[in-house]
Structures are given as structure tokens and as C-alpha cells.
Amino acid sequence: MTNVVDFVWIAFRNLSRSHVRTFLTMLGIFIGIAAVVSLVAISQGLKDSIQAQFDKIGADKLYISVKNTNFGVGSDISSVKLTTEDLDRVKKSQNVKTAIAYNIKAATVTVGFENGVHYLIDIPDTADERELAIALNSLEVTTGKMMRKNDPDQVVIGAELAKPGLYSKTLGVGTKILVNGRQFQVAGIWKKVGDPGTDSSVFMSQKTLRELINEPKLVTVIVAQSAKGANPLTVAETVKKNLRSFRNVKEGDEDFEVQTPDDILRSLNTVLDIIQVVLVGVAVISLVVGGIGIMNTMYTATLERTTEIGVMKAIGARNSDIMVQFLVEAGFLGMAGGIIGVALGAGIAYLVQIIASFYLGSNLLHVYFPWYLIVGALTFAFVVGSLSGALPAWQASKLPPVEALRYE
């Protein structure tokens, strides 16, 4: 068997005879590979950062909300409600250390003569509940100060709301705004947390928010902390059972749900996985198209190089030599496309990371390139190339030498 290095050398010479065609042939492959690499790197990075966020919250938390309500978003549409009575039940459940409730409500905010719609989020008014709420959302006042407990006319705003240009009058400490027509003063601004919902919301005392919306007992989300050593999943079952009997619903018909961070994480990951599968599927289709491009180029090469194939055979090349030569060339096209694709994909992923850190705060997204992604992408590109080249290679190899030599 002839040395592979020799074939690579000839393949290189053959591919460099038409740079433009070689480039165009690789285009299909490298777009596909770039898409796969960047998508996997970004979504893997996203998963990691979500995991990190949840680790920060802690695995001992339970989230209780009305069913069909997305986590973190208010339940304005639903007629089913949770109230402070539910909160009491949760608090009294076995192995629940503490529980807090907070509300999320859309409200009209008036700044000067301009109106906008933002979410209102409340903060409990007792010291330890307050502490827990702040820790849960990783909140921290960077400018100004926190509103006082039960404060009737002060708010703290998310970092996005304090951005110049949002309103003609930039919001800052001391600015007076109207929320649903009632006047408040901005006491402080949160540090950017990277979650657009939190960053563009208005926070006020729980008592004040309930007065404002005239719902003295309403709660949107209850967050419970399970006792040390207790299994959060068991605690979740207990809470569920208690709420079922209190709300008088049968098992399976619950109008509320109890989620642990693990549940939420799992469902988020499922969504990410589905997105990943769909996008990678699209990328694979583009790789198939790229493979067809390689096949086309190799068929053209078989025709163009018919005489050459005859000559190679006349000077001692076996059918297998011609076959391997074409396969190596096609594989090389795939491989080179793969290398450019991996580089491009990495570039795109890092660009997304930079953009994400610019808009959502740093450290939120760290794109992730496992070795198997890179090795896998390159191997796959090589295999796609070789497979696409297989048929043309076989065709070229079985050309009878005399006919190939006579070919004009």
C-alpha cells in the first residue's frame, strides 16, 4: 500500500489547482460545522451559567405558584390565586424552615409626562423574610439606599430602569415617579443581576404594593426553605399535600405547583436540549448539503482528470490507489472545511459571549468548548467529506485505463 502521506501531498496539489472552487466546496461544510460548534458551545455555556445561578439560590428552596404560570412572571390572566393563607399553610408544613411570599404585577409607571409599563415586585417587611428575598434574587443596592420596612412612598429600581435615555428624564436616586398614579421616590438602584426581568422592575414594600393594587392577601410566588437535613423533594410532597387539603383539590387536579430548583433546572434544560437538537439538526442538514457539494466537486474532478487517471494507472497505480487518492481529497476538503468551521464557530460563540456580557452583565455566559466537541466536529467533517467522495472515488477508480487515456 502506498504511503498516506503521498496521497495527502497529491491531494493538496490537486486541491490547490482551483482555489476558488476548493473554497466554495468547503463553504457548505464549514458553515455547518461553525453552526454546530457555536450552538453547542453557547447552549452548553448557557446550561452551565443557569446551573451556577441555581447553585447560588441553593437546592433547599421550593417555589410554589399557580399552575401554568411561568416562573418569575405574574399571573395577571389567571383567576386562580394564592393568598397569605396558603403561605401560612406552607409555613406550618413539616420540615419547612421559613417561607416568604412576593408579588409580581405589571403597573403603569409615569416619569415626568411619559408612561411606561414595568413589573412591580414587592419585598417582605419583616427582617429575616427580607433578607431571604434579597438573597434569593441576588439583590444588592449599589447607588442610594434600600427602602425602609413598610415604607409607603419609596422604591428601589432595577439597573436597566436607571439607564439614561429610557425616559427623557433619567431615573436616579431622589427622582419622583408615579406608579399606578401614586407618587413614589427612588431610594436606591440595584446592581445589575443579568436577568432582564429583575433589572427592569420596580421594587417596593410588600404592604405598600398590596395597598396599591388593593389585594391585601394576594401572593404570586411563595418561596419556602426546607429545614437543614431534610430532603427538598420530600418537603415538596408534604407542602403539596397540605395545600391540596387546604385548597380542597384532588391529587392530580392541583391548580398550583410546587417546584424545586432541580425541577426548574430540569425543565429549563429540557427546553435548551430541544432547542439544541433542532438547531443542530438544521446544522446537520447544512452539512449534508456541504457533502453534496463535495460529491459534485469530486465528480467534476473525475471527469476533468480522466486522462490523468489513465496516466496514473499506466505508471502503476492500482484501482485502490486511485480510490484512496479521491477519498483523501474529499476527506481533506471536509477536514479543511471542518477546521475553518471550528475556528469560525469558536469566533461566533465568543462574540455572543462578549455581546451577552455587554447587555446582561459579565460572567453570565461562559461559552464552553469540550474537547469532544472539537474532535467530534473535525472527525464528522472528515467523514462527511470522505463519504461524499466515496461514490465519485469508486467511479474514478474503476475507469478502464485505455478508455481513460483516450478521453479528450
Add this chain to the structure above:
Amino acid sequence: MAKPIIECRDVWKTYSMGDVKVNALQGLNLIVKEGEFVSIMGPSGSGKSTAMNMIGGLDIPSKGSIFLDGKNIAHLTESDLAQIRGRKIGFIFQRFNLINTLTAKENILLPMMFQDTPLAERQRHATELLKMVELDDRTNHKPNELSGGQQQRVAIARALANKPQVVLADEPTGNLDSKSGDIIMTFLKKLHKEGRTIIVVTHDEEVAKCADRIYILKDGTIVKTQKGGYVR
């Protein structure tokens, strides 16, 4: 007494194109002895190239036997034929047939690559062959940077790469002016002097006269044999 290196016994080659059958060779009998310089002449379409292809193992006959160095090659597989072509035969074509993407030297390296010659040996031998055809100053030129005569000299060097016993040249001067043609023939005569068996197909009386013996082919069979003007 030299032994026969090539022997064609009642060789037939029939091409069928649809219903029409063309007998390119019709009972060809021919013997070439080791170290002989033979030329084949004949009108166009008489089967000269077909005969050369059979002798060189590029094609197999429809009927008959072809002995190359005592071995019948008429029924060998393509892969066995490739081996024989690579090791025992050196082809020189009318259209030079160099690989255009490769340099002069690389073209000469190619046949050695298919025989797994060690790398250093390949390089050494290619350089030596380039020197032999007096093109050592054109080592890295591509075929399109060489004149026709120079390309044919590279082709001669390539034909000799695996030290074949037999050199087959199908109208090697057909695409060249007479001066370049003369140079090519000088090289072929030199190879012959070194002991190689040479078969040249030609339309040119002058070229044919270089040979020990001239076979005249007509309608796929030898009709006349004459002594060439070659003096040993």
C-alpha cells in the same frame, strides 16, 4: 542468444459498438527479444496502439496469449496488471501525459510512490533521472512551463523511474518538431544501448530506421518484417 521478452500469440481484440464489431487486432503474432529495439509502423487504424496497450498490460485481448518475461498476462486482473505496468513497463505517450499540477521532479517521483520505494531512494533516483535527460535545471518547473520536447524528456525519465525492462513509446515524436524529435530518439537509442528493450510506434521512416527491426502492421496483423538501419 537473447530470449524473447515479449511474445504475442494469435492475439485478437474486438471492440463492439452497439451491433457493429471492430476487429482492431486479428491474429497478431509478434516476438520481441530482450534488449531489442523494435519499431511498429502501419496505416492509421491498423491496430498499432491497440497492440501496444496489450503488450503493456493496459488492456486485455479478446483472444490469444501475451507473454511478458515468460508469464502470460492475457487473463490477469486489473490489480495484477497495475503491478506489472508499474514495475516492468515504462510508457511514453504522444501527448506526453505529464500530471499538470506536479513539477517535473514530482512527475518522476510518482511511479516510485506506487511501488513503495523508500523516500530517500525516490529523491535520489529522480534527481539522477532528471540529470540523465539533461533537465536538472528544470526540476521545479510545471509541465506548462516546459517546451514539448522538454516535457517528453520528463516523460522518458518518468518511464524509467521503476527501472523497467521494457519501454513502450506510442508515437513519441508525433507532437514534436523534427529537432526535438531527434533529441528524443537520441535518448531512446541511449536507453537501448544500456540494455533496455524498446518498442516504438511511429509514422516516421527516419524514426523507424533507428530500430533493429521494423514490423509493418495492417488490419490488425503483421504483414511485413524488415531490418532497421540500426547498427549495433
